[in-house]
Amino acid sequence: xxxxxxxxxxxxxxxxxxxxxxxxxxxxxxxxxxxxxxxxxxxxxxxxxxxxxxxxxxxxxxxxxxxxxxxxxxxxxxxxxxxxxxxxxxxxxxxxxxxxxxxxxxxxxxxxxxxxxxxxxxxxxxxxxxxxxxxxxxxxxxxxxxxxxxxxxxxxxxxxxxxxxxxxxxxxxxxxxxxxxxxxxxxxxxxxxxxxxxxxxxxxxxxxxxxxxxxxxxxxxxxxxxxxxxxxxxxxxxxxxxxxxxxxxxxxxxxxxxxxxxxxxxxxxxxxxxxxxxxxxxxxxxxxxxxxxxxxxxxxxxxxxxxxxxxxxxxxxxxxxxxxxxxxxxxxxxxx
Amino acid sequence: xxxxxxxxxxxxxxxxxxxxxxxxxxxxxxxxxxxxxxxxxxxxxxxxxxxxxxxxxxxxxxxxxxxxxxxxxxxxxxxxxxxxxxxxxxxxxxxxxxxxxxxxxxxxxxxxxxxxxxxxxxxxxxxxxxxxxxxxxxxxxxxxxxxxxxxxxxxxxxxxxxxxxxxxxxxxxxxxxxxxxxxxxxxxxxxxxxxxxxxxxxxxxxxxxxxxxxxxxxxxxxxxxxxxxxxxxxxxxxxxxxxxxxxxxxxxxxxxxxxxxxxxxxxxxxxxxxxxxxxxxxxxxxxxxxxxxxxxxxxxxxxxxxxxxxxxxxxxxxxxxxxxxxxxxxxxxxxxxxxxxxxxxxxxxxxxxxxxxxxxxxxxxxxxxxxxxxxxxxxxxxxxxxxxxxxxxxxxxxxxxxxxxxxxxxxxxxxxxxxxxxxxx
Numbered sequence: 001x002x003x004x005x006x007x008x009x010x011x012x013x014x015x016x017x018x019x020x021x022x023x024x025x026x027x028x029x030x031x032x033x034x035x036x037x038x039x040x041x042x043x044x045x046x047x048x049x050x051x052x053x054x055x056x057x058x059x060x061x062x063x064x065x066x067x068x069x070x071x072x073x074x075x076x077x078x079x080x081x082x083x084x085x086x087x088x089x090x091x092x093x094x095x096x097x098x099x100x101x102x103x104x105x106x107x108x109x110x111x112x113x114x115x116x117x118x119x120x121x122x123x124x125x126x127x128x129x130x131x132x133x134x135x136x137x138x139x140x141x142x143x144x145x146x147x148x149x150x151x152x153x154x155x156x157x158x159x160x161x162x163x164x165x166x167x168x169x170x171x172x173x174x175x176x177x178x179x180x181x182x183x184x185x186x187x188x189x190x191x192x193x194x195x196x197x198x199x200x201x202x203x204x205x206x207x208x209x210x211x212x213x214x215x216x217x218x219x220x221x222x223x224x225x226x227x228x229x230x231x232x233x234x235x236x237x238x239x240x241x242x243x244x245x246x247x248x249x250x251x252x253x254x255x256x257x258x259x260x261x262x263x264x265x266x267x268x269x270x271x272x273x274x275x276x277x278x279x280x281x282x283x284x285x286x287x288x289x290x291x292x293x294x295x296x297x298x299x300x301x302x303x304x305x306x307x308x309x310x311x312x313x314x315x316x317x318x319x320x321x322x323x324x325x326x327x328x329x330x331x332x333x334x335x336x
Numbered sequence: 337x338x339x340x341x342x343x344x345x346x347x348x349x350x351x352x353x354x355x356x357x358x359x360x361x362x363x364x365x366x367x368x369x370x371x372x373x374x375x376x377x378x379x380x381x382x383x384x385x386x387x388x389x390x391x392x393x394x395x396x397x398x399x400x401x402x403x404x405x406x407x408x409x410x411x412x413x414x415x416x417x418x419x420x421x422x423x424x425x426x427x428x429x430x431x432x433x434x435x436x437x438x439x440x441x442x443x444x445x446x447x448x449x450x451x452x453x454x455x456x457x458x459x460x461x462x463x464x465x466x467x468x469x470x471x472x473x474x475x476x477x478x479x480x481x482x483x484x485x486x487x488x489x490x491x492x493x494x495x496x497x498x499x500x501x502x503x504x505x506x507x508x509x510x511x512x513x514x515x516x517x518x519x520x521x522x523x524x525x526x527x528x529x530x531x532x533x534x535x536x537x538x539x540x541x542x543x544x545x546x547x548x549x550x551x552x553x554x555x556x557x558x559x560x561x562x563x564x565x566x567x568x569x570x571x572x573x574x575x576x577x578x579x580x581x582x583x584x585x586x587x588x589x590x591x592x593x594x595x596x597x598x599x600x601x602x603x604x605x606x607x608x609x610x611x612x613x614x615x616x617x618x619x620x621x622x623x624x625x626x627x628x629x630x631x632x633x634x635x636x637x638x639x640x641x642x643x644x645x646x647x648x649x650x651x652x653x654x655x656x657x658x659x660x661x662x663x664x665x666x667x668x669x670x671x672x673x674x675x676x677x678x679x680x681x682x683x684x685x686x687x688x689x690x691x692x693x694x695x696x697x698x699x700x701x702x703x704x705x706x707x708x709x710x711x712x713x714x715x716x717x718x719x720x721x722x723x724x725x726x727x728x729x730x731x732x733x734x735x736x737x738x739x740x741x742x743x744x745x746x747x748x749x750x751x752x753x754x755x756x757x758x759x760x761x
Contacts, residue, residue: 211530
């Protein structure tokens, strides 16, 4: 890694292309963070005196709250910026203005959610360019979800929850159910899980499987398999975990694909269908749940469900990410 | 009458079969003689250079009227001359769209005053380019339009397209089609496929182009109209065009330098300068296009010069407008990537960039260097090594993905109607 690239390495933009070792070390950090947080009486001090700025250009309560909780649990000062549903385009502020503003705000780590795929990549590139022209250190950027592209902390928390439950990821058979084509959660999970040796099966109607879906399999050596199925019962027979994605109701209007009711009838995760799965098979969901559409209410609340564990782990995953990505304290010798 | 001699260059003129060291004598706005020992008061020493019929770019967005913040007729005409183009065809997707005779006349007159490349006008096919009612094509032709197109958008309504094609056929002018089936590209921002999936970007599939080409070929055959397919980018569309040509249909097509030398990987870092319609395609399509440019399936090269402001291109990939500029890089790109490696011959280069566009647009006194022809001449330095520097361009816009690219070959001088519109200093 050349010095010029170092500012970029402090970002968490996505799991695509990340090595198995890098992902594993994130999961390790999360485990350590969870142990420390559990033992500690109050907040940890890791980010004391540093500022975390949450910039959400797309509405989200849960992810934003999860990050805010994580930042405070590390004693960071938290500032929040939400642009609601209005895009930066509408406001006449360009993406690169935003990047420049990020730098001017002076926070040590930014969590950015944006409706456009790649927005955080462009911001990070701009910040790195600014750093090269003089600034010693740039703040890190954590991708809190970009368009249909990546949502790395969500995938890491899903993977951490599975890892915690099964003690491994390698060799697990995981089913991902829902609108794969438009899901950033699916993409990040697909690259992350296959990189760690899990075998992934997408289950969705044809219209929700993207062209060239094999691009979502990690190209790390020893990566797990990636397959597609249109039969939920068949797919869950050998599954260790089924992850149902939230059906974006706003998508169902304009895009080809079954309406909610048809999807529920053909693909919805019901107790009856889950009866075909192994005893040990668990159920996950990134939330918020459309009860009765992608997953039965009873199933979401059943002992198989790891959904609340996911929410709890989300905080520890995000603590680990914030601690890694925050700009080092000035005079701390560049140690992250 | 002014006289200009271009002396000692390698004159490449496929129309007359000439490829030899010769002089060209220009008197006024016409070629007077091609031979040896020709002299005039004004001379250009072309030793070591190519002297070819003035290049013609039949696909240029000059943005005026309405888009002057991006480009003007003046800046585009200067950029064209600096890129070696003696003539350009202005696209009608301006604001207002060029759907009335007075607008055609306005652009022609501004073009003459610009004193860069000659400006020719393609008029809109439908009123306001809305694809609803045909524009007054005969009035537009009378005002001086040499082609019709709703470029930028496919004409959705087949009945409208057929009616316009019949009228264009009666007028003896070509219809230029932007072939992408709208329902299949709605919302798409790059080539559909694994890379778009990986980047989380919505795709524009190859089949959208092939389908639209097939429809337009059928309608044109029915109407007896000369249809010209703009910016072909996929193998399937090339096959359809080759088949129609084989069946004797009057059809032509163009390819852009960017589709010939770039593939979709140029979008991999969300570079908005690589966002263009139709999108940069997969490598197999790019290779098919190069082959078609060499074997004659592709008739002409055209830049689809599409200026946008830096602010617009600084938006997110899905929000940024589509298009890239090309007037000042086309010759260098084609010389470096196609002529240099012997993919196309120098003669084919002239065919693609001058003779074919002249033929397609019915410019009988252009595209060749015979005595009596228009004195449009491009002088090319095939060995000039240079690096693309957007800040040095005559165009108002800077949106090119080729910035920083090292090239070999560029225009040394551009003669328009006997006038030196550009000379490399």
